[in-house]
Amino acid sequence: xxxxxxxxxxxxxxxxxxxxxxxxxxxxxxxxxxxxxxxxxxxxxxxxxxxxxxxxxxxxxxxxxxxxxxxxxxxxxxxxxxxxxxxxxxxxxxxxxxxxxxxxxxxxxxxxxxxxxxxxxxxxxxxxxxxxxxxxxxxxxxxxxxxxxxxxxxxxxxxxxxxxxxxxxxxxxxxxxxxxxxxxxxxxxxxxxxxxxxxxxxxxxxxxxxxxxxxxxxxxxxxxxxxxxxxxxxxxxxxxxxxxxxxxxxxxxxxxxxxxxxxxxxxxxxxxxxxxxxxxxxxxxxxxxxxxxxxxxxxxxxxxxxxxxxxxxxxxxxxxxxxxxxxxxxxxxxxxxxxxxxxxxxxxxxxxxxxxxxxxxxxxxxxxxxxxxxxxxxxxxxxxxxxxxxxxxxxxxxx
Numbered sequence: 001x002x003x004x005x006x007x008x009x010x011x012x013x014x015x016x017x018x019x020x021x022x023x024x025x026x027x028x029x030x031x032x033x034x035x036x037x038x039x040x041x042x043x044x045x046x047x048x049x050x051x052x053x054x055x056x057x058x059x060x061x062x063x064x065x066x067x068x069x070x071x072x073x074x075x076x077x078x079x080x081x082x083x084x085x086x087x088x089x090x091x092x093x094x095x096x097x098x099x100x101x102x103x104x105x106x107x108x109x110x111x112x113x114x115x116x117x118x119x120x121x122x123x124x125x126x127x128x129x130x131x132x133x134x135x136x137x138x139x140x141x142x143x144x145x146x147x148x149x150x151x152x153x154x155x156x157x158x159x160x161x162x163x164x165x166x167x168x169x170x171x172x173x174x175x176x177x178x179x180x181x182x183x184x185x186x187x188x189x190x191x192x193x194x195x196x197x198x199x200x201x202x203x204x205x206x207x208x209x210x211x212x213x214x215x216x217x218x219x220x221x222x223x224x225x226x227x228x229x230x231x232x233x234x235x236x237x238x239x240x241x242x243x244x245x246x247x248x249x250x251x252x253x254x255x256x257x258x259x260x261x262x263x264x265x266x267x268x269x270x271x272x273x274x275x276x277x278x279x280x281x282x283x284x285x286x287x288x289x290x291x292x293x294x295x296x297x298x299x300x301x302x303x304x305x306x307x308x309x310x311x312x313x314x315x316x317x318x319x320x321x322x323x324x325x326x327x328x329x330x331x332x333x334x335x336x337x338x339x340x341x342x343x344x345x346x347x348x349x350x351x352x353x354x355x356x357x358x359x360x361x362x363x364x365x366x367x368x369x370x371x372x373x374x375x376x377x378x379x380x381x382x383x384x385x386x387x388x389x390x391x392x393x394x395x396x397x398x399x
Contacts, residue, residue: 005044005052005067013076020064021080030062035081037063037396040123042071042087047266047292049190050319051088057388061396071110074117082399083123085114087154090146091134103139107146115153124399125154129164131316132171135222136269147172156398158391160184160317161338167316180394183341184317185387186379187326191298200304204262204287211257211366214305214329216298217320218268219276219290224311225263226272229280231359232261236285257366264289264301302327307348307365309333311358321347325379330372332361344378 006016017038024036039058041051044067055065068074070092074085093110097103117123127150133143151157151174159165162181169176201208213232215225236259263286267273273290280286293301302308308324308331316337324331325345333339334352343349348371350361365371380386 004046005041005055005065007044008040008066008068008073008077010073010076013073014078016066017077017079020066024059024062024064027059029059034062037061037082037084037399038077038079039063039065039084039086039395040074040077041065041067042085043067043069043089043092045088048319049187050184053185053187053190053384054388054391057385057392060389061392063392063396071113071117074113077117077121079121083121084126084395084399085117085123086126086128087150088128088130089134094139094142097139097142100139100141103142104145107142107149111149124156126156126158126395126398127154128158129160129168129316131314132168133314135220135314144172148174151176156180156395158182158395161341163337164316167337178398180398182387182391182394183382184319184322185384186322186382187384188379189384190295191323191326192296193299193327195299195303197303200300200302203300204304206260206262206287206304207258209257210260212260212262212305212307213362213365214261214301214308215263215265215310215320216293216301216308216323217265217310219263219265219273220268221272222312222314224313226276226279227358228309228311229261229263229276229286231362232259233283233285235259235359235362259285261286261288262301262304263287264291264293264297266290266292298323299327302329305329307332307371309362313352318342321345322382325374325382328374328379330365330374332358332365343372344375345382346372346374348372 008016021036024030030036045051058065093106094103097106118125137143151172154177157177157179159179159181160183165176165179198208206212215228219225267290277288277290281288302324308329310318310320310331310333318333321331321333321342330346330348332348335349339349348361350357
């Protein structure tokens with residue numbers, strides 16, 4: 001299991017940083033002639049293992065890692081060696097903003113804080129591009145100004161597919177800063193994986209012979225889970241009724257298997273999650289779990305499904321796709337920038353702008369030849385330690 005990052009706040013920053021400095025020297029992890037590098041993750045994401053896996057090999061490269069919840073906490077940071085501010089998301093700055101004007105004022109204050117920190121410490125600024133814009137895009141003018149400032153001011157850009165640089169430049173109307181590409185890792189070693197399909201189906205009360213479409217991750221509008229469940233229900237309604245004993249006898253014939261859906265994740269959008277539950281929770285073909293999924297339960301969601309589905313309308317990278325690959329589950333996703341790189345991991349791509357693209361992709365999965373299989377070599381290339389080493393090497397080269 002991955003451990004949370006140490007958190008720097010007003011009353012903890014000084015002792016935490018002192019401890020990190022001493023630990024780096026005592027462990028003899030720092031290359032001769034170089035001080036330890038401090039990498040500040042802004043913000044730490046406790047529910048997502050991405051960061052702790054990305055930083056898993058930091059110590060081996062002489063890098064100490066700590067987390068900051070909000071840019072205002074930068075004022076409490078002091079470090080006698082090189083510093084990298086690694087920004088991931090900025091949602092904490094705008095969570096309570098009431099208007100576009102309010103959000104813009106918060107943006108300007110944040111920029112002043114980060115600029116002052118960079119001047120005071122000589123910190124290098126690095127951004128990992130997880131999405132083009134934040135999901136929901138509540139304040140489009142502010143978010144565009146934020147992204148443009150990042151491209152104009154930051155020293156390094158981390159993308160997870162080479163094609164993303166052009167996509168981002170087009171979206172922001174700015175040339176990108178120096179960029180390096182290190183792809184998203186799998187989650188091997190960060191989540192338990194000890195049960196089989198029968199145990200997973202029994203856990204949720206799903207028939208062993210059913211063909212199950214799964215979806216895992218926070219319940220948010222942009223993920224189109226309502227559309228996914230509509231399509232699955234329509235497919236199930238269109239299938240001929242067969243006596244249960246006939247279905248069971250023909251369990252190996254995919255076209256005759258009953259269809260089911262298994263969806264689980266924390267309600268990231270409370271209104272959307274409530275609407276989803278109200279509409280689909282009573283359908284016996286649908287298992288809908290609208291709550292935080294514990295690490296130990298993630299394996300049940302994946303082993304309980306035949307194929308995972310990510311019908312997202314607005315995303316640049318998908319941690320859910322890499323989670324599916326971790327459990328060797330094939331997955332369906334739209335053909336977006338960089339999506340072709342997912343094919344060796346078990347992706348089945350569909351054209352998002354066609355009327356029946358999603359349904360056709362799901363129907364193809366019901367045929368034996370329609371189920372992609374992950375390439376072991378492609379999975380090995382996405383191993384967390386390998387990705388962490390690549391990230392640290394590229395980051396340090398850009399300092």
